[in-house]
Amino acid sequence: MVSERSSKGRKLKPASPPSSTTTFILPHMARKCSFFKQALAAVLFLFAIYALFCTFLSPAATSSSTSSIDDLVFVSRESSSSLDTASSQAVPSPVRIYMYDLPRKFTYGVVEHHYRARGATVPPSDVDLKYPGHQHMGEWYLFWDLSRFDADRVGSPVARVSDPEEADLFYVPFFSSLSLIVNQGRPAGTALSYVDEEVQEELVAWLEDQKYWQRNGGRDHVIIAQDPNALYRVVDKVRNAILLVSDFGRLRPDQASLVKDIILPYSHRINTYNGDVGIEKRKTLLFFMGNRFRKEGGKIRDALFQILENEEDVIMKHGAQSRESRRAATQGMHTSKFCINPAGDTPSACRLFDAIVSMCIPVIVSDDIELPFEDVIDYRKIAVFVDTTSALKPGFLVSLLRGTSEERILDYQKELKKVKRYFEYGEPNETVNEIWRQVSQKLPLIKLMINRDKRIVKRHLIGPDCSCLCTNQTGGIATM
Amino acid sequence: MVSERSSKGRKLKPASPPSSTTTFILPHMARKCSFFKQALAAVLFLFAIYALFCTFLSPAATSSSTSSIDDLVFVSRESSSSLDTASSQAVPSPVRIYMYDLPRKFTYGVVEHHYRARGATVPPSDVDLKYPGHQHMGEWYLFWDLSRFDADRVGSPVARVSDPEEADLFYVPFFSSLSLIVNQGRPAGTALSYVDEEVQEELVAWLEDQKYWQRNGGRDHVIIAQDPNALYRVVDKVRNAILLVSDFGRLRPDQASLVKDIILPYSHRINTYNGDVGIEKRKTLLFFMGNRFRKEGGKIRDALFQILENEEDVIMKHGAQSRESRRAATQGMHTSKFCINPAGDTPSACRLFDAIVSMCIPVIVSDDIELPFEDVIDYRKIAVFVDTTSALKPGFLVSLLRGTSEERILDYQKELKKVKRYFEYGEPNETVNEIWRQVSQKLPLIKLMINRDKRIVKRHLIGPDCSCLCTNQTGGIATM
Structure with missing residues (x-):
């Protein structure tokens, strides 16, 4: 196993913190609990459930199509076996995601090397390491989001779990785009203390050593490679995973696709226009x-x-x-x-x-x-x-x-x-939540493929065994 | 437009009714409403929400991972524009499905012809037309389910809407498998009053005349073709739709795939074993x-x-x-x-x-x-x-x-x-709900492809524009 210092329990300031008062303390710490508030909630909740059933779920109130139930959905989990937990419920609960506690060199270590390459003084504590702003800093926001308190993540399409056994998906928070630009702008011939390609290879070696990576060949893993060149050396080894990318320009169809992967927005680098619609000021x-x-x-x-x-x-x-x-x-x-x-x-x-x-x-x-x-x-x-x-x-x-x-x-x-x-990556529940929603939508097909892979027997295939969705659109010259 | 008698407001008995007391009256009828029960629900619900927020959503109660919020999810709709309604909510509300009010010849009419081909007396009312039992009768159960009162469909992954403008998906309840076997067993040379191929062609002609079919080339339509030969003559014309099939044995990869379509179980034809596990009685x-x-x-x-x-x-x-x-x-x-x-x-x-x-x-x-x-x-x-x-x-x-x-x-x-x-197709909330859940899971990719199709401009493509998910498994000789 890896003996290096890991990211766990560390703190890091974002370049553009969503709010100036936000602190980055990792969750899963014991906290006190109010018995009275829980008891009150339980009693009122039971009453409300009863009243809701009487009111909304009786035929007397369903005349206006289904709008009355659209606003409220109750879901429950059941223990699994050959069934996955998503079964038997009308609407899935949040997808459970496990964020790897990666060796530090893949997260804060990259930021530190970015400082060093620019001759900046590395702060003694990671709390003071500011993640540098750039167009591919989605990797930072996703890491930041999963590091928040559960209470701050209510409403997220993914719930972070601390036990990998409970996870539906596994997030690999390697700062792959930052890694690519650590040495950007350095004169050719400079002795480099950080080599992106080597770190990519080390990441894959680390992943391939993980039980949960081995279990499904990485199919249930989520890896961000937002810069079109990020992870380029190892992409064939991680192509089973759900890749978070900016486009498919540098990727072959057998490495990435709309079916398996997710297109991320770039982080905008100029200020948001907060004015109203109008053309007076737009000459x-x-x-x-x-x-x-x-x-x-x-x-x-x-x-x-x-x-x-x-x-x-x-x-x-x-x-x-x-x-x-x-x-x-x-x-x-x-x-x-x-x-x-x-x-x-x-x-x-x-x-x-x-x-x-x-x-x-x-x-x-x-x-x-x-x-x-x-x-x-x-x-x-x-x-x-x-x-x-x-x-x-x-x-x-x-x-x-x-x-x-x-x-x-x-x-x-x-x-x-x-x-x-x-x-708006900087707003805690906007871009990041939408990305997780996209990730969670991939889960059914990923689970299907995982189960199917394992029960497949020898076949006489003519071509590759692929499931596709195609467009026959030839396209026009303009949409306006 | 089609002038034929349509299915609307009609009733039909199933061959195997889920319960002997079930009646088949179509929904969307006005019903009275209890003001007191609604007011009680509203008050208690607000109290419960408050208590829940205080209790579960405060940092004090989130120490044991996220289990406290897994059991309760609130969702809301917002009005749409360039955004679809699924946006900005952690968990999607039930997918909204519109069931076409098909001309009678595609539904009850097929049952009637099945009676006639067997020399049986056709009952004067559709209420007494029993759908014949066979292994591909999933088409009947889906039709039956969407014909139920909304109140009986609570918990379904799809909500039926009466206005097609509100629909995410469109269900085409043609009895395609029954159509295939109307003349089964008739001696060769018999004069046929029903020809499956003709009805298939008529269905496609009818569909292609519909505004909502034209809108997206059928991509947001759901069509059942459970018998591997059902719809065989027109499958190329409906291949954009989500097809509900038994396997891909008679379908080419450009007609159907795991990504776009759904594998249905056959309706079991022998009795369920309700005993316990054990090998004593299994010699x-x-x-x-x-x-x-x-x-x-x-x-x-x-x-x-x-x-x-x-x-x-x-x-x-x-x-x-x-x-x-x-x-x-x-x-x-x-x-x-x-x-x-x-x-x-x-x-x-x-x-x-x-x-x-x-x-x-x-x-x-x-x-x-x-x-x-x-x-x-x-x-x-x-x-x-x-x-x-x-x-x-x-x-x-x-x-x-x-x-x-x-x-x-x-x-x-x-x-x-x-x-x-x-x-168990016969159980109202089992197989049928699971099929709808599978259908609803296809929606994000279908919506993506619909939006993408429409903004695509002329391109210089080398091969077809397809998104695929593949397996590289060679497979073993047995799974045990």
């Missing part, structure tokens, strides 16, 4: 600020610059990530009607989420993009999709956007206003 | 009664007969479906330790479910079988799986089974006893 038609030159799918950016940069109501600015450029981007996105979102090196890009929280209608030019939470968000109502070929036709984009009525723009803005809370 | 080691000669996957049956029929503690009987042979099969399955389940013409066969309710441990010899409710049932605990090649080796099966300890047999029986309720 710019279309705004872009970011890197003009990217690899692969991002090559269209330069072409878009050439087409758009001379249009008078369009702003196209080249700029790298910095505090200064974030300020300029905030200003631009808060005063524009539309924000263009070309692909990055892979189909996704963080700018989309900056645009959404800015209530600047995203114009998505990225044909293979996958979008977070698409079961609950109809992106056609908050964004315009334009295929790359059409977007590169001179005049096409600007005439499409200039022709959009004020009423239509306000409709988009109203929807953006409703949806933007989904992209 | 026969291995039992089979059924058709010795089948097509395709079922060809191994004759080979199994040859190997097994001379073993002294084994009973292998050839017999077709009849009341008499069901009586003999009941007797055999209730007095045997193991029941062999070779493939039928397709990988599934109804006998498996007869064995389960008989608490006769199934020995499954069907390499490509798919099993119902496998996310909640670990079949290795209730059945023995043997690959076909091994099963056909003389002596292999009998020595495997004879070598099973009494303790192990009792373990299987205990699990069978727990699980068999899943296979």
Whole structure:
């Protein structure tokens, strides 16, 4: 077993704490209990149950379809055997998740190395180690959320359990995206005390040594790899797991898919626009600020610059990530009607989420993009999709956007206003809860596959044994 | 629009009514309401909520993991726009299903033709039309369930809605398996007044005329085709829908899959064994009664007969479906330790479910079988799986089974006893509710695909755009 110091019982401050008074004390500590309050609750609860049954569940009150029972659902667990606990209940209880107490090098240790690589003084206590802000810091928020008191996590779609035997799923809180950028910006030839690839390999070695990983080959494990390059060296060894990713740009279909995995939003890096809908303060038609030159799918950016940069109501600015450029981007996105979102090196890009929280209608030019939470968000109502070929036709984009009525723009803005809370990692019950809800929805199929894997006998298969869901859509040139 | 008499407001007796007092009056009728009971419920409920929050949701009471909140979950709906209603709630409310009021020819009309083809007098009222019992009568139970009063459906994973605008999913209650057998047993050359293929085509024509079918190409529709040949002529036209099937034996991977569709159990046709676990009354080691000669996957049956029929503690009987042979099969399955389940013409066969309710441990010899409710049932605990090649080796099966300890047999029986309720279509809240639970679990992925389909733009795809989940298991020779 691993002898290294583990994360347990440690504390860590977030770069953007959800509230300035939040402290990071891990749960599962003994606490006192009030007998009177429990007894009162029990008595009143029984009365309420009785009254509810008499009132809502009798035929006399069910005339208006089922709305009376929609607001209240009682669920119960039963002990399991060949049956899983989800059985026999109309609505599943929160999915039970076990967060591994990983060796420190995979969590706080990565933050520490990030400090060191920048010549910063490492604080003596992890409490003072601030997790650095970046677009892939979802890994931090998920870790932070599962480290909260159970009482603060009420309403979460997943309940953390301290006994792995009780778990439906296992969360592996490796800071894989931070690990990737520990040495970012260091001059070539610098002696490195931290090598991301080695840490990836060490993580896999550690996981493969775990009883619960071995049990189902990792199928019931959840691993975050939000940067498209995170975990790239070992992804084949962890591909059975539910992967939390930004897109499938660097992943093969046998490594990740919409069926097994979850698309996460990037953490927005500019300020949320808290104003109301309206176009008075949004004089710019279309705004872009970011890197003009990217690899692969991002090559269209330069072409878009050439087409758009001379249009008078369009702003196209080249700029790298910095505090200064974030300020300029905030200003631009808060005063524009539309924000263009070309692909990055892979189909996704963080700018989309900056645009959404800015209530600047995203114009998505990225044909293979996958979008977070698409079961609950109809992106056609908050964004315009334009295929790359059409977007590169001179005049096409600007005439499409200039022709959009004020009423239509306000409709988009109203929807953006409703949806933007989904992209607030900093709010304790928004993005993080939605991610867990997505994770919990994967459980039935994961359990089915686990049970099925184990009872399969030798077969004469012609091709691979896969279950798929496909689209036959050829797609149009724009959604507006 | 269709001018034919529709099913609405009609009544129909089931062949095996769940209780002799049940009546089939369709819901959505006005009923009186007790103000006092509602007020009492509201007051007590508010008190209970307060007490619960004080007690369970304070840090003082959360020390013993999350068990205190597992038993009670509150959910609420919100009005939707670009967001679906499932959003922002920890646990989804019941999925809302709309059952089409199909033209009568697709429901009661099929029953009527079944009567006529047998020369029986058709009762003047549908109330007296008994749905005929057969192994694929799941279609009847689902229709029957959704026709019940809302008050009788409390706890169901799906709530029926009368307004299609409110629906998450649409159920198409065509009696497709009964349609297939209307003319079964009629001499060749008989003039037929009912042609299944024509009715299938008529159903598709009717569906394609419906606004809600057109809206998403049928993706949010649920269609039952339990007999492997049901709907065979039109399956390509309904393949977007969630199909309720017995196996994938006659379906291509682009028509059906574990990801999109649901495996249903057959309706058992012999009596449930209500006794306790034990081997005293089970002197026969291995039992089979059924058709010795089948097509395709079922060809191994004759080979199994040859190997097994001379073993002294084994009973292998050839017999077709009849009341008499069901009586003999009941007797055999209730007095045997193991029941062999070779493939039928397709990988599934109804006998498996007869064995389960008989608490006769199934020995499954069907390499490509798919099993119902496998996310909640670990079949290795209730059945023995043997690959076909091994099963056909003389002596292999009998020595495997004879070598099973009494303790192990009792373990299987205990699990069978727990699980068999899943296979009781006649019990109102068992099989049918579990099927709806499976249906409701498909909703997130269906919604995602619907939203995604609509915003996809022209792409340069190399292959089909599919999301898959695969197994790499090569499988062993037996699970025991």
